[in-house]
Amino acid sequence: MATRLRPSSKRCAVIGGSGFLGRHLVEQLIARGYSVSVFDIRQSYELPGVTFHLGDLCDKQALLSALQGVSLVFHCASPAPSSDDRALFQKVNMDGTCTVLQACREAGVQKLVLTSSASVVFEGRDIKDGKEDLPYAKKPIDYYTETKIQQEKLVLAACDKEKGFLTVAIRPHGIFGPRDPQLVPTLVDAARKGKMKFIIGDGSNLVDFTFVENVVHGHILAAERLRPESPLCGQAYHITNDEPVHFWDFMSQVLVGLGYDAPRYHLPYWLVYGLALLLWLLALLLRPILQLQPTFTPMRVALAGTHHYYNCSRAKEDMGYKPLVGLQEAITRTVESYPHLRQGG
Numbered sequence: 210m211a212t213r214l215r216p217s218s219k220r221c222a223v224i225g226g227s228g229f230l231g232r233h234l235v236e237q238l239i240a241r242g243y244s245v246s247v248f249d250i251r252q253s254y255e256l257p258g259v260t261f262h263l264g265d266l267c268d269k270q271a272l273l274s275a276l277q278g279v280s281l282v283f284h285c286a287s288p289a290p291s292s293d294d295r296a297l298f299q300k301v302n303m304d305g306t307c308t309v310l311q312a313c314r315e316a317g318v319q320k321l322v323l324t325s326s327a328s329v330v331f332e333g334r335d336i337k338d339g340k341e342d343l344p345y346a347k348k349p350i351d352y353y354t355e356t357k358i359q360q361e362k363l364v365l366a367a368c369d370k371e372k373g374f375l376t377v378a379i380r381p382h383g384i385f386g387p388r389d390p391q392l393v394p395t396l397v398d399a400a401r402k403g404k405m406k407f408i409i410g411d412g413s414n415l416v417d418f419t420f421v422e423n424v425v426h427g428h429i430l431a432a433e434r435l436r437p438e439s440p441l442c443g444q445a446y447h448i449t450n451d452e453p454v455h456f457w458d459f460m461s462q463v464l465v466g467l468g469y470d471a472p473r474y475h476l477p478y479w480l481v482y483g484l485a486l487l488l489w490l491l492a493l494l495l496r497p498i499l500q501l502q503p504t505f506t507p508m509r510v511a512l513a514g515t516h517h518y519y520n521c522s523r524a525k526e527d528m529g530y531k532p533l534v535g536l537q538e539a540i541t542r543t544v545e546s547y548p549h550l551r552q553g554g
């Protein structure tokens with residue numbers, strides 16, 4: 210039988226540490242004196258103090274070798290939300306998370322911080338100042354959300370003070386910042402194709418966009434405050450910028466900052482949603498012969514045309530959370546980090 214290394218409180222693992230959020234988290238952990246093992250299916254960078262373990266999180270043996278001597282695990286791996294591969298979401302977010310839990314227990318890990326999502330309560334209808342006690346979505350808007358709900362339930366239910374295994378879930382919303390592969394690149398791609406001329410609905414919907422460094426701060430606070438006597442055990446926490454913004458103002462600021470025109474013409478929400486649904490069905494039917502990837506999926510239209518902002522007082526009270534970077538500075542830093550996506554760039 211393999212010998213187990215004694216876990217050290219400053220030794221942690223980041224599952225999904227090569228991704229957008231994961232890499233920012235790893236960089237901050239290193240800056241705070243942790244040594245970090247990254248477990249991911251790919252390696253996207255190198256950093257002193259970080260060891261990489263390449264593998265699929267569904268493979269328990271591969272996970273076990275990365276978790277040796279680790280007392281704290283962050284799990285922020287997921288297939289991209291834009292995918293509609295139901296089997297992949299089921300395999301990675303649900304079966305894979307069960308494997309992560311088993312591996313953590315076998316390796317003697319003491320704390321697990323899951324990156325969940327505020328979308329676990331979103332059904333495509335307005336959420337204003339939503340608190341953590343909102344019920345999980347009964348009709349999740351896509352497979353991503355459906356499996357994020359199951360994943361969060363699994364992780365929170367696994368919290369066991371008697372056995373010395375503590376869990377907590379962080380629910381960020383609309384993460385953005387330097388190196389984000391999703392929000393800004395999708396927006397610029399749509400603008401370059403002339404698809405960002407329209408505002409869906411009347412443009413008054415408020416949403417949360419959360420700067421990646423604030424999300425990282427929330428994760429590290431949660432990890433450090435997670436103790437048997439703390440209220441964090443087995444709980445979920447919204448982490449936002451605490452500055453809801455009009456969806457279309459945010460989009461316009463990013464676009465204008467990068468040299469593109471802001472959307473100007475209004476289209477009725479239900480018309481665009483209906484068209485997106487039709488296009489999605491068409492893409493599904495034609496899939497055997499043609500790969501269509503519509504920009505305006507029903508999920509994106511719902512996110513672009515409804516209110517969805519969340520209350521983060523529970524994180525403020527239980528872990529002393531406060532956003533470190535305000536929204537305006539965050540937008541400026543993000544825009545400046547994408548010189549290659551500028552108009553004409």
Ligand SMILES: NC(=O)C1=CN([C@@H]2O[C@H](COP(=O)(O)OP(=O)(O)OC[C@H]3O[C@@H](n4cnc5c(N)ncnc54)[C@H](OP(=O)(O)O)[C@@H]3O)[C@@H](O)[C@H]2O)C=CC1
Nearest residue numbers: 225227228229230249250265266285286287326381383384
């Ligand atoms: N971005 C956002 O706005 C929000 C994100 N979240 C959550 O935050 C977390 C991080 O998201 P983000 O950084 O944006 O995503 P990324 O896709 O950038 O990062 C996820 C990482 O996990 C890897 N990964 C995927 N599947 C596996 C697997 N089976 N085994 C090991 N590694 C795997 C990915 O590899 P590869 O790229 O090759 O797939 C990638 O490196 C996710 O859990 C997501 O649900 C929550 C709310 C909002």
Ligand SMILES: CC(C)=CCC[C@@H](C)[C@H]1CC[C@H]2C3=C(CC[C@]12C)[C@@]1(C)CCC(=O)C[C@@H]1CC3
Nearest residue numbers: 290326328383391392395396399504509512513
């Ligand atoms: C209408 C249009 C073309 C907008 C382009 C921007 C979108 C790509 C983003 C706007 C809101 C974002 C968002 C997510 C992904 C990117 C957007 C749709 C998530 C679905 C990512 C995963 C989550 O857990 C929730 C996020 C909500 C907001």
